[in-house]
Amino acid sequence: MPVISTPQAFNESQLYVDLQSIFGRSLYLKCEGFNFAGSVKLKAAIEMVETAERDGLLGPDSILIESSSGNLGVALSMIAASKGYKFICVTDSRCNLSTRLLMEALGSEVHIIADLDANGGFLGARIDYVRALCASDDRYVWLSQYTNPGNWRAHYRKTAPEIARQFPRLDVLFVGAGTTGTLMGCARYFREWHRPVQIVAVDSVGSVSFGGEPGRRMIPGLGMSMRPPLLDESYVDEVIRVEEADTIRACHRLARRGFLFGGSTGTVVSGAMDWLARHETRGLTAVAIAPDLGERYLDTIYQTNWLHDLYGDDVLGTDDMTPAPRGAERTPRATGRRRKT
The missing domain is CATH 3.40.50.1100 (Rossmann fold)
Structure with a gap:
């Protein structure tokens, strides 16, 4: 057991x-x-967070931030709660209500983007929002699942x-x-x-x-x-x-x-x-x-x-x-x- x-x-x-x-x-x-x-995204979330810790990118005052349609956001919410980090998930209106509620139950903030990008999706708008937040405060740490x-x-x-x-x-x-x-x-x-x-x-x-x-x-x-x-x-x-x-x-x-x-x-x-x-x-x-x-x-x-x-x-x-x-x-x-x- x-x-x-x-x-x-x-x-x-x-x-x-x-x-x-x-x-x-x-x-x-x-x-x-x-x-x-609840998903395969746990593996990537663990790898990215632990690598950021080894590289000295995460400290006691760090605020994790990530763009996610849902599952990675839940995985990072869980890990952030376990390790004592704050976490903000930037998602969009397609994210399931139960997923948003789950992230909030784990102590995360959920920011919902409503504007479409040039390709008719939400991803570009979500990434722009993340970049703007990171530029506003050096405590934000963006793991960037798309390039990491x-x-x-x-x-x-x-x-x-x-x-x-x-x-x-x-x-x-x-x-x-x-x-x-x-x-x-x-x-x-x-x-x-x-x-x-x-x-x-x-x-x-x-x-x-x-x-x-x-x-x-x-x-x-x-x-x-x-x-x-x-x-x-x-x-x-x-x-x-x-x-x-x-x-x-x-x-x-x-x-x-x-x-x-x-x-x-x-x-x-x-x-x-x-x-x-x-x-x-x-x-x-x-x-x-x-x-x-x-x-x-x-x-x-x-x-x-x-x-x-x-x-x-x-x-x-x-x-x-x-x-x-x-x-x-x-x-x-x-x-x-x-x-x-």
């Missing part, structure tokens, strides 16, 4: 869900939400080796693309591994991370309204883009089997199932990373009025309201492209 004295000391890293019985295709889902922060190498290094050191130990014959890994910290850390690790592994990035339609036109995105987590500074596409074999309606359908399909996952996980699963439907999968070992759980999405993805107002009355469809029969092969509508060589 583990006994801990700080919340960040616990993180279950060996739990996988076999999705064969739900989607009719073999895919092992690595569950990263079983920690006190600790973001990807955490997954190079932890997430990827965890997968490699469990699946030594891994063939393909599906990773959601937000800041691309998880993606880049895992991709760099498996590029150096003893056998080739295909790295498939899963992004949201409307995100400009890998190019393309910006569009409306209402589900926080994956996707960016600017190119991620950490991204190196030479490590990525293929990109799958998923419509938010298909993210929602994947989440509800999982929930009808008792697995309540968050929006980022629904996007990754939807994109992975699309890829698997288009490839020969006999003997293939495929893993996807599930960044989050679903409790923070109860007032959005799992709330009927919210769904119907934004996506229409038929967003779920009858097939997604009931468990899929065993062996079913219904796949999401996603778009993909190969990496340019």
